[in-house]
Amino acid sequence: MWTNLLKTIILIGSLAGGVISMQVTCPEKMVNGTVGQSITLYCNYETSLPIADGLVIRWSFYTRQVPRPKLFYTYQMGNWFPSEVPEGKYEGTTAATAKNASIIIRNAETEDTGMYTCEVTNVPDVSGTISANVFAYIRGKPTKTTCIKQVENHEDYHWVFLSCSSKAMPPPTYEWQWKSSGGSYHDVEGEMNNRTGILNITNPMNMKTGIYRCTARNEMGEDVCDYEEKEDKETSSSSTASSTAIIIGVVIAIILLLVVTGVTVWFVLYKKKEEGKSTKTTAKSKSAGSYKAVAADSNYSTVASQEAFPSTINTTEVEVSEESAAYNKKTATPPPTERTSIELQV
Known part of the structure; x- marks a missing residue:
């Protein structure tokens, strides 16, 4: 509706033969600042018509995270109106008298880094160059660093990710470390991406209990966050049950081995004993036979002697x-x- 109205006004102005032209400029294409400062985004305009109630100024903003321009501040009928922004975050100048459409960002944050567009119309002066851009670069050390655990279960594999994110400008690099309870931090096992802050633990069995610390760092400073991996009670119970079952199995195997060994030893000793008895019986039989033969010989010798x-x-x-x-x-x-x-x- 608003676009159609502008087209109608432009058509009427053209038919009337008037020269209608708006020129909007941003003298600084890039503005640098640091977190906590107040940053001014300069925007000037020139119009061929007297400034009246038809003057409208719009500021919009977009970043990589917000790829489409988002309207956040508007001047109309002598007043500034914020759109979905905290009260007092922005402050506009007196545009009606100074042809100045600049705004001030109070208490700048790294999230304020991005491209800003200043658009000015002065009905019926709505043609020409009605907008200009300025890029704001707010530097700051990492803040609001957060650590989270993500799990991906697939049919063929099971992955565990630790993800670290932080608000900082320039973008920080990330480093993961681990320590046990009461220990000191040292390098952690896994595939680490220092740019994205993702730690990929490809083998879940390598996920040790303890504290995993992520350090986000840039030229402005650093910040940390911790993730504590606690022992899973179900896994612990299952592990304990498995260990108990293994111990019981080993004990039973040892007992069976001892029984088999004992039976084998007893059988060998019994066999030897039986063989010993058989040998003694044979020896006795042979001895008795020998004795009878000797006795017979002796009797024969006695009779022979007497004869x-x-x-x-x-x-x-x-x-x-x-x-x-x-x-x-x-x-x-x-x-x-x-x-x-x-x-x-x-």
């Missing part, structure tokens, strides 16, 4: 007969010579 040496027996018989004779002389009993002889022979 071979009869004189010995006769001598004995003579001695006994003599004793009997002597005895019989005393007792007047005939001596049992023949009986004695027979008994000795037996």
Whole structure:
């Protein structure tokens, strides 16, 4: 609607034969500042018509994060009106009297870095160069540094990311470190991107419990944020259960091994014992056989001796007969010579 109205005004002015032209300029194409300062964005304009209630000034802003210009400050009917910005963030000059459309940024922040566009119209003077640009570069050390953990679960892999971001100008570089409870910081394992602040821990098992610290740093200073990795109770319980199961399995395996070893040793000893008994029995049998053979030989030798040496027996018989004779002389009993002889022979 507003565009159509402007076109109508321009057409009317052209038909009337008037020369309508607006010239807007920004004398500084780039303005440098630091965080906390007040920064002035200069914008001047020239119009071929008297300044009236039709004068309108618009300031818009865009950055890489806000690629389309965003209107944030407007002058109309003698007053400035902010659009979706904190009250008192911007301050405009008295444009109606000085042909000056400049504004001041109070308490500048690094987020204020970007391209600003100053647009001026003075109905019906709406043609010509009605806008100009100025770039504001606000430097500051890293602030509002934040650390977050991100997890990506895929069918073939499982990744863990630690992401670090900070508000700073110029853009900071990032460094990740880790320490255990009560320890000191040292380099962390993983793939680190110093420009984006992303730490990629490709193996989740390398994600240790402790404190992960990100340091954002630029020429203006540095800032840190911490992320604490705590032990997962479910994982800990599962790990404990797994460890317990492993220990029980090892104990059972050891017991089974001892039982098998004991049975094997007992069987070997039993076998040896049985073999020993068998050997002793065989030895006894052989000894008994030998003894019988020896005894038989001995009896045979005795009989043979008696047969071979009869004189010995006769001598004995003579001695006994003599004793009997002597005895019989005393007792007047005939001596049992023949009986004695027979008994000795037996």
